[in-house]
Amino acid sequence: MSTSTSTFDHPGTAAAEHFDLIIIGSGSGNSLISEAWEGRRVAVVDGGTFGGTCLNVGCIPTKMYAYPASLGGSEQEAARVNVDLRREGVDFPALRDRIFGRIDAISDSGLRYRRDELDYTTVVEERVRFTGPKQLTTDSGRVLTADQIVVAAGSRPSLPDIPGVDLPAVHTSDTVMRLPELPRRVVVVGGGFIAVEFAAVFDGLGSEVVQVIRGERLLTSHDDSVSARFTEIASRTWDVRTGWEPRKIVPGHDDGPVTVRFARSWRGAAQEGTAAGTAEAFLELEADVVLMATGRTPNVDTLDVAAAGLDVTHRGVLAVDAYQRLLCGGEPVEGMWGLGDVVNSWQLKHVANHEARVVAHNLVHPEDLRENRLAPVPSAVFSRPQVASVGLTEQQAVDEVGAENVTVKEQEFGDVAYGWAMNDAVGLCKLVADRRTGRLLGAHLVGHEAANLLQPLVQAMSFGLDAHTMARGQYWIHPALSEVVENALLGLDVPDSGLL
Known part of the structure; x- marks a missing residue:
């Protein structure tokens, strides 16, 4: 050419x-x-x-x-x-x-x-x-x-500026998926969506996983209820350590396991009333692989x-x-x-x-420019369980339209028939709406197939369908898990659309 x-x-x-x-x-x-x-x-x-x-x-x-x-x-x-x-x-x-x-x-x-x-x-x-x-x-x-x-x-992945971060045992999401074999012990540093997905992956495949975060909760960019629920579930599934920041990674002998040294973060110190930097405020973890999932x-x-x-x-x-x-x-x-x-x-x-x-x-088509008008933006975390979200959190909705105009419903998966079949005790569907109009402002789910359950809510928000019309304007398959969304919609304090 x-x-x-x-x-x-x-x-x-x-x-x-x-x-x-x-x-x-x-x-x-x-x-x-x-x-x-x-x-x-x-x-x-x-x-x-x-x-x-x-x-x-x-x-x-x-x-x-x-x-x-x-x-x-x-x-x-x-x-x-x-x-x-x-x-x-x-x-x-x-x-x-x-x-x-x-x-x-x-x-x-x-x-x-x-x-x-x-x-x-x-x-x-x-x-x-x-x-x-x-x-x-x-x-x-x-x-x-x-x-x-x-x-x-x-x-690209970002890495903390600490000694030892360039050791062969230290990986980012760009490299950790091509390991030659499944590591026995994995330390995951970070609490965002990349970190929790990989923590769930390695735990599910059989590695011993310790996830270390500087704050108190995982997925803190999500709605508080979902973040708290997911942190509780993850902490029962793999080892989650809160309130720590990495300070140094020490190489092992003959390319053996490395040691990750952590110090109490200011959040962790405040939580325990311990002054950061004291002798009691350090943590050491040995690992075959360290995944630094600390942002992009x-x-x-x-x-x-x-x-x-x-x-x-x-x-x-x-x-x-x-x-x-x-x-x-x-x-x-x-x-x-x-x-x-x-x-x-x-x-x-x-x-x-x-x-x-x-x-x-x-x-x-320079004579016919089109705007980027598509909103709202949904996202999902494919951890175990899944997390999915679109629109405003409860706090963001309160800040935007005022607490008196916000209605919220939290619906447990275990309260619908398919949840009974699953004997589910973890799933949650949380909807946030404008009390005056029934307009959905946000939807937040944690639980089985949360990403798929979110999609009809994305559709309703994208095309302006109010909560009651969405709930009563169509059939909901019984006893599918999607009934948790139907019940959450009906639990919102919004105007009646007139549909039965």
Whole structure:
């Protein structure tokens, strides 16, 4: 394939390869390329594994681990209904190879298609940074320019700055899924969705898991009721230690187990009335694998966006307008777009995919720009049990519309017929609504298949269906578990829709 080149007037400047469109990132950004670009020049720039986070190290492989782990960890559930199940063992290498045998093939075929088979696309397998408006330079010195540039560079795991964090036994979510064998002891540092998913995975597969957090509860970004319920459940399933921060990781002998040293966090010290830093305020845990699940950082800082004059928000992501155009001084930059983890803090594949659809349209229809209006944003945690959420927490709703206008219903899974069948004592569906209109403001679930149970509530909120109309305007299959949603809707103090 060929690309046109041009030489800048500045002496010593490398000839630039010019494209109609450059996409930085091969995840959701890769979906921007359609037949509309045939006959033009398109470049996909990615110095990592082709296909992005979700395919290679995120959503898909983690859920391919989560399901087998849910089977392996089902002894407690079975015992509640008088069934004795025992996990005889897990063939971890076979499980790993089945997962990545499929994923790696998809990544490789996607790369070959864009690089070798599609005659109007060029793949640049390097890291890149801005060296001017609409100008990029790769690590090897290639200069790329374009009429349109889309920044879809994703995010990466962030690590605490402590001694020993670079030891071979220390992993992030990017690397921990390709271990050669199932570790006997795993220490998980962090309490967010990545941390609890992997804690459940390794526990379900048979590892001894200790999860260490600096606060008092897991999943603190969720509604307080759900966060508290999940923390209680997880603490009965694997070992959860609260109020600790990592300080140092000490290597073992002959590449043996490492030791993780923790100090009391200020939250933990306050909780126990102990001064942080005293001799009694330290914890040591030995582990074969340490998973640092302490957050993700948008890759904005790797792109030298100041060279292009782009605005960065206080959250560290690129600023965009409603049309996904990048901003400079608060104004949209012509021909510059952004999507995914570099422009939003959701760090969710379905959000990036929707933003990609908006950008894809606006790139080829500049006279008919479409806004990103899709809301609210749902999310799910595929731990054991699952957690799912959409909209406002109870406290956020109170802050937004006032306590007198908020109605809340907490419905236990164990109060409906299928919950009886499960002998469920953990599941909870919590709905938050506007008392005046019946409009759903938030929905929060913890329990069996919470992610699937959430979807009809997402639909109701997205299309403006009030709580009573949703409950009484359709049949609910009896005795399906979805009746927990029906009963929660009916328990809200909202106007009667007139439907029986």
